[in-house]
Each structure stands twice: as C-alpha cells, then as structure tokens.
Amino acid sequence: MKILQVYRSEPNSDVKTLVGILNRDREADEFNLNVENPDYDTLVAKIFTADKTVCWW
Amino acid sequence: MSADPNKLAIFVTSPQHMRHVVGLANAAEKAGKKLMIFFTYKSIHLTKDPRFKVLAEKCGEDHIAICADSYTCEGYDAAADIPAGLSGKQMRTQAFHGALLDECGKYIVL
Amino acid sequence: MESLKVYILVANRMYNDGIRSGLGLAVENHYAFPVIMNGEFPSFSTYMSENIAWVKDMEGQVYSCGAVAPDACVDEDGDKLIAEISLEELGEAMRDADFIIPYGLSKQTNEPPPACAE
Incomplete structure (x- = not known):
C-alpha cells in the first residue's frame, strides 16, 4: 500500500496524528499544495503512483 | 464496471x-x-469563476457536474441560471459522486 | 458494484453538509462514516436528525471525534444516534477505508459572530 498525503494548508495536530496512524508500516509520500506555485505535473504523477490519496483541508 | x-x-x-x-x-x-469532476455544496460558487466554463468544456458533458440541490440551497436558480459551460443534464445529485468512486481509479478531494 | 468504505471528515461548523454527502453515498450502496470533529455540530433539525438516522440504517455511522455526542440527536427510544470515537480510534478505522474525504474547510480560528452563530 502506497499512500499519498496532500496538504491544502498547514496540517494541525489532529491531521498530523491521523497521518501518522495512516502512514504506519506503509510506503508514504506527501505533497504540499499550500505554496505559491504548486507543481501540478508532479502531483498528478504522485497521485497515479499512489494506491490512495488523502487531501487534507 | x-x-x-x-x-x-x-x-x-x-x-x-x-x-x-x-x-x-x-x-x-x-x-x-x-x-471526472463533481462540485458540491459551497464549492458550487466556483461555477461563477470565469475559469469554470473552460474547465467544463475541457471535461465534456458526461464528466463534470455540480450538485443541483447545493446550487439551489446557495440561492442560485437551478432552472433559469445554469452555469456557463454546463447543460441541464449536468445539474446532478450526489449519485454523481458515487459514479466518481466507481469509475475512477484515482481520486482526490479539493 | 463493490461497496466502498468512505470516511467524511467535517472540521468546520459550516460543512455539516458532509453528512448529506455521506447519505448520498449510502444510497448508492456504499458504507458512509461522516465524522464531526471537535464539536462542530450542526443544528439538529428534523431533516438533519433523519439523515443521521438514515446513514445508520444503511450500515454506516455518524461519529463525533473530540467531543461528547450531543443529547439533541436521538432515535425514538432516546438513544444517541451519533457515536463517539477517539482520534486514535478514527485513525485506526480509516486505515481500512477506501476513501477519506476531508470535507470543505478547516476549523475557523475565530468564534462565529451572533449573525451566524446559530
């Protein structure tokens, strides 16, 4: 299971806790959308490599 | 499918x-x-963004829709003010979200 | 069609529509688990309470994470319709989810003004 965590804003402590549990014993990757110019090509590549994507608030 | x-x-x-x-x-x-894209609840305000029409035309009629109930709940007229780029057939229910889950191998929430 | 397990996380008081969205998936034969985070509960209108009950009838469950489940949302026997779940339990449960949907916006920093607090 390869899981991708995407963040639309800075993750709070609840999100960090949930991500820690979801990522446990899994291959995990992340992508930060909360920047001026996100590289959407990279995001698409990551989404299609991952088995599951979670995009947090 | x-x-x-x-x-x-x-x-x-x-x-x-x-x-x-x-x-x-x-x-x-x-x-x-x-x-395949579905806009629901308060995201339907994005249909008033000029970029929405371009997006809708890119996706095509069967692959983009909005929640008609959300559009009405937010005060818009789902009969007389269908968003630019959409037809009446694209004013849908939450069942369209179910179709996204069933038909798409990859999925993201924005 | 395979029935999928979907968690819908509601962190903002304005986005309890996530419960309706979950019900929409339940009607499509998926298992819906809307989760209201940190007490961001809706007003429990008859419509909202019926939706919460209906999610449960369809083998899903509306949860409260981080706050006591409210007494205002009960079934005809007076039992609470919303179940409580801890953050750690939620994380463990979501490891088994097919989809996780952080719905709408994150929690607001400010308390709502009287104009929209109810």
Missing part, C-alpha cells in the same frame, strides 16, 4: 481552491489522463 486506472476523480468541496482544480485538471490532461 471496474474503475479506470487512467481516470482521475476530483471531488470539489471547498469554495477556495479553483487554482488547484484548474491546475490539476490541466496537468492530468497533459499527462494523458481522463478526468
């Missing part, structure tokens, strides 16, 4: 990330991926 591994679902629930919706849709198209 099994999910298409080359098809990306975008479930839009936030009214403030049109740049991500458009950026992701353009990047997916460039990568040769198919798209």
